[in-house]
Amino acid sequence: MRSACALLLIVGSTLLAPFGAAHGRQDPPVRPARKPLAIKGAKVYPVSAPPIEGAVILLDGTRIKAIGKDVQIPGDATVIDATGRVIIPGLVDAGSSVLVPRGDSGTSGSAEHDVADGVDTFSEEDKEVLQSGVTTALVRPLARGQFNGLEAVLRLLPNRDPQRFYLRRAAALKMTLGFSGADTSTAQQRQQDLLAARQSFEGAKAYKETWDKYRKDLAEYEQKKKQWDEQQKKTPPKADPPKADPPKADPPKPDPSKPAAPEPLKEEPKKPAKPRVDPRSEVLVRALDGQLTVHIEAHAADSIEHALALAAEFKLKIVLEGATEAHLVAEAIAKAKVAVILGPVFRYGIPKVDYVNHAMDCAAVLAQANVEFAIGSFPNPAAGHSGSGASRFLLEAAACAVAHGVAPERALRAVTLDAAKLAGVDRAVGSLEPNKAADLVILTAEPFDSAARVDRVILAGEVVYERKSD
Amino acid sequence: MRALALLAGVLALHSSVDGQASEGGPRGDVIAVKAGRVITVSGEEIKDGVILIEDGKITKVGAGLEIPAGAQIIDASAQVVMPGIVDGSTDLGVEGSSNEETDEIVPHVRILDSLNLRQPALQRALQGGVTTAYVGPGNRSVIGGLGSVVKTSGRSLQEAVVREDVALKAAMGSGPSWGNFPPRGMPPTSFYARRPTTRMGVVWEFRKAFFEARAYKEEAPARKDPAREVLVKALERKVPVRVAASRAGDIETAVRLADEFGLAISIEEAQEAYRHAELLAKKRVAVFLRPTYQTSTLYGAEGSEVRFTTFTALLAAGVPTALLAQTGVEGEGALAMAAFAVKYGATRAQALRAITLTPAELLGVAERVGSLEAGKDADLLFLSGDPLDVTSRIERVMVGGKVAAGRKIVEH
């Protein structure tokens, strides 16, 4: 297995290595050591802990240094007085497709496709998204088919600083069951999807076995080759072997201190044929090994059930995406201990097949069933969306959950820490804690108040948006 | 409030002269343009000329004019100033289709009803020096409706329209018949089967329309038919007919039909007009020429045979000829066309006139635009060099004494 990993590194290193592809419109400004930044006076929702009135948040460089009521503000710190304001962590949209070209949705996907290859760093469509407080986005490949490709976590840095723009590449493998993005999804579609998915995973298993066998054979071959070479040295080819009985050499004396010498080889060992490296199977093998979470987009209740079954069959670590009818099968999801990235909350147009049972209280049902969930924007054309603008209304989406019975704290977590967790980046972002990223949003009112406006967005320790006072 | 501020910003841009907002609006203000060279088109070129502008109109043009006290001065001493370009045939600003296709004969539809003055194309044309444009219906109907002359800078119809319903559009050739065929299973008179499928059919539709209009006129029924009313105007030569025709045969046909019904016509496109220069001169038919300059194939629009010398040939025969820019070229296409016309045999004066004063005359708007003369609209182009030098740039466009919003060239 190790050498397969090595191969993967050679072959697919661009898939995984955070190459400086995030080169943007301009180079990140080279900055001298920054003065620390302190924000004081606000009500702070750290999300990971209860809210703190009149807290001080001390930022040092790109990280949070300290947070609390009695944090000392260093003398050289720049201070933002946010008295009367409310601070929440930078929002995490776990259902985003910001900067992913819309045109990709008609293309056919494959497991090894890396969404980062499609991300258009020159687009500015994330500008308004950032201004609405979303600082981190889990983006997925838009493509047809059962395997859509690898997801990635972006931090929406306006300067596209290549060091920080990709928070995580190959964050998850995106799959789709019974949903084609158009209005054609049917049981038949799902049947095809399942069949193809099973075949692919079985194929990946076989691929892994082939490589395991090859590596085993290779090791064996190398050992034998060594032996053969030594054997050849001992009996130089020059000396024509007599046709008659070769002179019997004395049988080697058994040496008890050494293991028994191997039997002499009759012919030169054959090098095993090397199997082909297949980037697609490499990715699937990682999913089968549990190294890569699989995000399965499934909307209809029965599609969700099949997704759970597939996960059980191949022992996949999965997260459900979309999950429009999750409220109908909440118990099953809870039982399988599978998390959900729910969305979209806002749906338009004549409902397509998958959205007929779209319900505003889905989150509330999941909360009641103790299912772990995040809320994502999922700007899906089948739900009447165009572009990635839905991401600007992530807080509003969470507010709708509150109106249908989700506790406000839980709803806020669904667009911050829980979303970060399901994107696999909760060590870095999603809550306001020392040593975490200095990504935060200053609001003019409580997050779900109709008067709440984003006053400032701080990303990686820098004010990247400031509201013009009107 | 924000919206108002935005609007104010736009207005300020429109009226700013040399960066200063003209407080209290332009009315009553006198502007003096000091130009390195003035190309008046109507008269001699003036070195170090001055153009005085009041209320958006030119009051005086000449060398060494006295500049009235308090006048705003625009220093263009390093620039060449010429009249705004008049494009004799465009579909600028037409929203959606420029063809009303319900019938072959729709003389009473008006292109003004389709105009969207906020279309980018108008702004682009303006920045490219086209300050006045004839906007007309397309070539899909045999008789396609009424075209009008507008200023490209206008924000409202009242402001934009220079003269409405200046010409009735007709088309010869394959434009109205191309792609027509009676679909299987449908009666040939069905709506889906547009009737003319050949050049003969096109001419027949045209003839029938005017034939019926003539009868209608004699009959003079109490209930007016708006379509025929327009045709009657054309019969009475109150509205000229603009005929799109590329090939020599189509041009001949147009002239013959004009004779038959006593119409006043002009020819548009006219790539093969060189074959009938004498005929057109004799019949006093003006031409809006859209030349084809390519040698890779020798055939242009509708299979017409390319000649680079059509313009010169028409002028030599005494046919009033305006030059049109290539379709789809935004901005400075007309100046390039003039430059090529000179290369292929015309004089400077002929070429520059053909994109300004000549089309203005042919469109009946020469009392307002087309040259730099006292009493005309102050529609000025400020160029970095000679207009026929393709490396010269239009640096400023003025319409009615107001500097049009400066274009933004982003060079990173």
Place this chain on the structure above:
Amino acid sequence: MRIVIGAALSVILAQAGWTRDDVVVVKAGRIVTVSGPDIEGGAILIKGGKIEAVGKEKEIEIPWDAKVLDASKMVVMPGWIEAHTSRGVDRPNEQVQSVPFVSTFDSINPVDPYFEDALRQGVTSLFVLPGHQTMIGGQGCVLRPHGLTTEQMTVVKNHALKLSLQPRGGMSRMAHLAAIRREFDEMLQYLQDLEEKKREVPTAAGGQKQPPPEMDIKKETMARFLGGKLTGYVYCPEPADVLKAIELSKKYKFRMKLVVGRECWKAADAIAKEKLEVVLPAEMVYWETDEEKHQEILRVLPAIFHKAGVKFAMQTDSSSLGTSYQWYQAATAVKHGVPRDVAIKSGTLHAAEVLDLADRFGSIEKGKLANLVVLTGDPLDAQTWVDRVILEGAVVYEREKDEKLERVMELKAGK
């Protein structure tokens, strides 16, 4: 091979008046050398199709047997160079997506009017490449627009490799990049395996003698490309593709030139940083609408790239407008603020440099091929005519004898 072509060439050129073996002197009112300052009242001495000397007329000693071309009322400049075109070939886009082994050499149509017209406009070198629709599209061919057969026209057969980052219909950019990487990786794997096999051959002592493994002929082009021995012409329709091209070139260590789409000005700084050379699209100047501000913005590519410090060549298109002429493209660049010398260079010397052939042509300098255009006036003036074109020392075009031109310039309708 080269001798054979040379011989064939001398035959064709002979038809035009003299052979390339003749000694020729061109006297010019003004020589636009491009590489150096203009020379008023200059002369160019040509031997064997190459420029032997260039300077003031009095400085050049005219051999007694020289043929003298008197252009002392004219302007002489190096021929224009089209650094990227897919015209003049039959269907330039192969449907199979990875065909490094094909070459446009095999589909050039010598009698395509495009070549004739190019000559008429003073173009003396053309680089004909596969189109933008094939992922790994094959090799190009550098031509002179004169000759009866492809062989006669060819300057360099199989020059550079065309790649395109434009995904085919139904494919996303990620899929396209994954496919390119797969091709490259498989090639590298193939080369590695081949090396291994080669190493193993001599050790196979006991068995029967095997010939050393040879490279599959179809893989040779690609091997040369990934080995850095063959330059890639990479088409980047969008600015993000430019970054991807840079990423690929670093990872797979190949050399490249970029053929950019119009939006790629956004990546001009990144291109400058990597010191890459580009070929601009024929539509070098375009309008776009700022929908928020309701403002029209003119984007001028040559100006942006010049300012960013990027060396560029310009393409022309097949419209009947100015954009089909190299001189007009250069004039457009000047109009929008590019210095005159840079604009002319981008159609001549810089284009030659983009082709990596600046040692052969692109300017009027000693040792370069005598590809000259004799003009009636300034190169960027619309009133100027191409009077004569000299290709490798031989006059191959004369305006006076241009029948097609004569026909379109007839004043009276003939027949």
Place this chain on the structure above:
Amino acid sequence: MRTLLGVITLLLIPAPGFPVPAAPGSVQDAAKDGVIALKGARIVTVSKGDIEDGTILIADGRIKAIGRGLEIPAGAETIELPKGSVAVPGFIDAHSHLASVFEIDESTESLTPQVRAVEGFSSTHADVRRATASGVTLVALAPGNGNLVAGRVGLVRINGRRLDRMIVSDSAALKLSLGDEALRRDREPTSRTGALRMLRDALRDPRGEISKSLIDRREPAIIHARLAADITRAVELKETFNLKAALVHADEATQVLERIRNGDVSVIFGPLTVSDKRAKLETPAKLAAAGVRLAFCTDAPASAEDQLRVTAAIAVKYGLDPKAALRALTLDAAALLGVGDRFGSLEEGREADVVVYGGDPLSLASPVELVVVEGRIVHRKPKR
């Protein structure tokens, strides 16, 4: 077959007087013909300011009294509303194709003033049931944008009853369309030039139904016009023929703001979706700031009825004054549709269409606690 279905449908509809369940378990049979008292909410009357901790007395489908500390008559059903809740007039969707999908464009001709949108409406559609919980109590049903003159706009109330009891008016306005949608290649007109000529001819014809409706009877014209040029033309028509007019889908309204204001034309805007561009999201604020009368619409099925409040909330987020937003949702919409004397405000004698929110009605986190239409409770927040 269809008639049979119709009969079955009719049979399934309970006899008048009995409320039809809107959503399972959500409807309370209010004291029939009795008096209901809503107590404890902040009342936003829209027309006459707010009343803190007020009471609304409802009888015979109308508001009998409204104010602070009203005496509640004996026998009245008193509903104590949760603390912090806010009572507002039922919201009005000023342009919708609710439950009439595919039945909105009679495309045989381009002038069809005779058709009525209520006749393409299906009162038992699931969307109508869902709408009872949306806070929208009155819907203007409009024909589509596919005809120059598309037909009659009707008013229905979302009261969970059968069609004849839902209809307030079957002809409250006439719908016109100046957009591309009305131009078809297979029918006159195919271009805007042709369209304007036909409309002018129709309005000039004194015997025609169109001029009778719009000029003689002064019924409001609801004009679909997306582009600035179309809006200008609509205002021109309004002025030339002195019509009562409102624009709908006026996407480019901000570009010709003054023209709209000076022309005294109202605007029905919506839906605002989460994908819309900023310029569109800011349009309601700009219209209101310029003094243009504004109403919101869902344009269902473009968005569901519960998105009407979301549209208003988004407009507020993008600069619209919250008070103006509430007015647009209620009284201004009613006035524009010619029923401002009956709907859109909480006053004595007005129709008892009341919606109670758990908090600020424009905060999306506030649940719909209670919906009263025609004096009857049609929805209550489900217990979770």
